[in-house]
Each structure stands twice: as C-alpha cells, then as structure tokens.
Amino acid sequence: SSGINAEYGLICLCNGNNLGIDGGYFNSHYVDFYRGSERTTVIMSVPHDGWKRPSAIADRERGCYDRSTRTCDWDHDCSGRKDPKKCGAVTGADLWSAKLAMEIREKIAEVTGETPHMIVSQLHRSKMDPNRERDEATQGDFKAEYSFDTYHGFIEKAHNLVKRTGQPGIHFDVHGYSSHPDLWFELGYLIDNDDLDAGRLRRSESSINALAGRVDVSFE
Numbered sequence: 001s002s003g004i005n006a007e008y009g010l011i012c013l014c015n016g017n018n019l020g021i022d023g024g025y026f027n028s029h030y031v032d033f034y035r036g037s038e039r040t041t042v043i044m045s046v047p048h049d050g051w052k053r054p055s056a057i058a059d060r061e062r063g064c065y066d067r068s069t070r071t072c073d074w075d076h077d078c079s080g081r082k083d084p085k086k087c088g089a090v091t092g093a094d095l096w097s098a099k100l101a102m103e104i105r106e107k108i109a110e111v112t113g114e115t116p117h118m119i120v121s122q123l124h125r126s127k128m129d130p131n132r133e134r135d136e137a138t139q140g141d142f143k144a145e146y147s148f149d150t151y152h153g154f155i156e157k158a159h160n161l162v163k164r165t166g167q168p169g170i171h172f173d174v175h176g177y178s179s180h181p182d183l184w185f186e187l188g189y190l191i192d193n194d195d196l197d198a199g200r201l202r203r204s205e206s207s208i209n210a211l212a213g214r215v216d217v218s219f220e
Helices: 097-112 134-138 142-164 193-198
Strands: 009-011 025-028 031-034 042-046 064-066 071-073 117-121 170-173
Touching (some): 031 142, 042 097, 042 142, 097 117, 134 142
Parallel strands (some): 009 170, 042 170
16 A cells, blocks of 8 residues: 555455444445454455456556656556557456455464454456556546545555554555465565565665564564
C-alpha cells in the first residue's frame, strides 16, 4: 500500500458483522476486509488472487510511451504507440494466495491468540492491480478506481487499528507463484536481486527498515 507508516515493517508474503465489531467482516467494491482482534499488530493483504472479471470494468492493457517525459500514459484512449516493453501491463493472477493467507492468519491466531487483520481484492489483476500506482492500476476506469481506493482505504483502516494498540505493527503482502520449483517460500524486502547477490544490503531502502531498527540483530 502506498503511504505505509514508517512504524511498520512490510514483508511480501460469512457475512453480516460490521467494522465496529471485533473480528467482523465487510465487503465493498470487490474488496474483502476481515477485521482482526482488538490487540493484533499484524496486517495481511492479498492483492493478486482475485477471480472476478466484471464486464463493466475495462481490461487493463499496455500504455502509450511518451519519449519526451519517459513516462507511460495508462489511459485507454491514450495517443501514441502502445509500448509492450516500456509500458506493459502485468495481468497474470497469483495462485491460491488468498487461501494461503487465510491459513497463515488462522495459524497466527492459534499461536498468538490474536487474529490478524486481512484485506483481499476480489478483482482479477486484468481488471485492477492494487500493487501499482493508481493510474497504472486502474487505467482511468472509474469502477476500478473505486475498488483501488477501497482496498487501500481498508489497509489504512487496519493500520489505524494497529496504532491504537500502542505497539509497532507488521504488514505481510501475500503472493503465490506457480513458477517456483520444490514449493519454495520467498520473503521480499524490496532489495534488488543484483544488490542481494552483491551483498549491497541498505537497510534504509528496505521495507523492513523499521522492524530492523527495533531488534538487536545485524541487518546483514
């Protein structure tokens, strides 16, 4: 989520009750919000396992590249050449990441006694991508924009609930890949592959900068 508070570490991994009830569930604009325990400091988000492809929302497609500004115009009616290399839109969905996140959530609740907050996008990535900037994520489709804003609004709500505990929180962004062999598990810290291989580990540029600052362990 854009604008994540510096107090958080970010790691890339029913019906009826309202948001005012501990452990409640709410759905709006193709987004599910599962409210966790009052004292939980864990947030989970699932951006890319959506399955809904409503015809009322236009499919995301490659954008037009502007050579003068070196930027992409993501509007469906953009003028110029749609560039698949510089302005390609990733539309492939994750594999079972929502199910994985729910199982992780249940295990955390079992071990700690506190159930994490969880936000899940129901829209297929071909319709909206919550993990991109808003213009690339929605490409100007107002219904996709509603869903994007709802998704990040629920994340902000969860962050505010964690702040009420007076404790630092951690946010897991959960993904699932079919390309990894041997059932790999991957943890992402916003460290580039080349930097990781070369041992250039800059804590200040990592998504776990705040978390690393609270533990008596070397970042390396």
